[in-house]
Amino acid sequence: MGYPTAHLEQFDGLPVFTFPFEGDDAADELPPPEAVAWRFDSYAGEEVFARQWRRFLAAVPLEKVRALVIGPWWDAYDEVGIAPVVELLCAERDGLAGLRALFLADVLSEESEISWIKLGDLTPLLKAFPRLETLGARGGEALVLEPVRHDFLRSLRFESGGLPAAPVRALGACEFPALERLELWLGTDWYGGDASVADVAPLLSPGGRLPALRHLGLQNSDIQDEIAAAVAGAPVVPQLDSLALSMGALSDEGGAALLDGQPLTHLGELDLHHHFLSEPMAARVLDALEPHGVRVDLHRARPRLRSGARYVAVGE
Template identity: 60%
Template sequence: MSPVVDPRSGHLSRFHGMPVFTLPAPGQGDGPFPAASTVAWRVAGEAWDGAFTPVWRRFLDEVAVEEVTALVIGAWWDDDHTTGIAPTVGRLIEERHRFPALRALQLADVVGEESEISWIRLCDLTPLLHAFPRLEKLGVRGGDDLDLEPLRHEALRELRIESGNLPRRPVQGLGGCELPALEHLDIWLGAEEYGADTTVEDLLPLLHPGGRLPALRHLGLANSEIQDGIAAAVAGAPVVPQLESLDLSMGTLGDEGGSALLAGQPLTHLRTLDLRHHYFSDPMAARMRLALEPYGVRLLMSRVPVFTGHSRYVAVSE
């Protein structure tokens, strides 16, 4: 279950079931370091001083990277925090032969003091996934320059994209992917003001996967200004019966979307339905609870205060 969190609240403390250990920069701390396979290694420069390259070199030189199973990339720039992450991902791809055990990767574990989420420049993830065919978990934060071509990846079990400005192209690419092992998919769409332009139609291949996502058990389509439209599409989506949990949180979901969910296919098989950060009226919230909680569905709901003259907003945008 994905939490409703603001990326500015802190760096990852656990990843892939292990504590995160941030490798000190050269001269800031000596070993002994943890055993390579016992922690998720966080490699990052300083928020404003940059200097990622010396830390990366220390990682390769002083850690048994062939035993590393989980890697977190934090502030990846050397000088300018607006530098895209593509060269850093390129480094990882070039050194892929040194990471035979890598199974989990998080890109851009940065917080607001380092870079606003809408400023983060990502890259095409297609070469990365081809380079690591045994990768099981991939998380990315940001949206600018993010891309993904349709591909088949046999091992990926979890994919998480946290964005305040997700463009439609990678969503369309993801919709064409064959991911037979994928169990957990979370996508934060974001706000049009910051560049999000994904439509409900772009999401339909994920809702009607036609055998491309046979193992999917959790789906999150969250943090969206089109949350009502997404809810209406989910209400009749063929993927829903195979799910154990559904996340439509963090967006502008209101009574229209709630009514569509209740009028659609049964959701009583779900273990968890996350509708936090919603704009339901009291009657709609009561209807939702009455329709689902008696069947044992764990229903997560929290309403956003509505102020006169203010429009609905997503939880994470800038």
């Protein structure tokens, strides 16, 4: 996959329902609060998030809400980031005791390029909602995380054209005993993706901090070969059911590192789509893994630029 071309239609197993703008006739026909993932959208300045949120609080029993999706939250070019949204959500932590899933910045490229989406400190959300099970966010600018322990989080996903090194290091210091899926789009240094293999290393040797992890995605990186080499000997790999090193600048060097490293034949799936492997190397990967039942995704082999440069699937 690349940059999404449509807003979320399903989230955490629920259909997404956009909370109506003020004056919309649909406001009189709201679904049961637990039956949908409630989405908020302030694009084009029709109604800023804070006002939508106040009407939502008055119309929907919060204790029954399971999932929230935050779309564009700004009324003009976003200079502040998502901090005001985080503050409003955290202020309702008691009422939202049933919240299990949250996605931040369900934003398309015509609304904001991914590199322009300004986040902020998301640590308060993890502290305010200790029973949250699914957290996703799009964007990377100004992203802040602190090392925390969260006992219920099962899925964590950051989609970014450039994920800063500091939050990646913080994730490596977190304790997530229930986490089953971790997906990071690391991005390119052109857009702030300055995380190195050393920053990622604690996630590959979690030392008991990720005992339930079954899927790891380290994707969309311009250092994908280095990541592949690190993964090839990583202690976390034997516990995984699936591995994604897709969307990045993976070349024959990274492919060879994977084949020369520890066995990957226990995996159910290896996702390498959007890659720069030669046809012979791609064939070697398939020959080594498919006979063992591993589903290998090698779609979207990419041509190098005239300069010989490789590129990530999602940058700007």
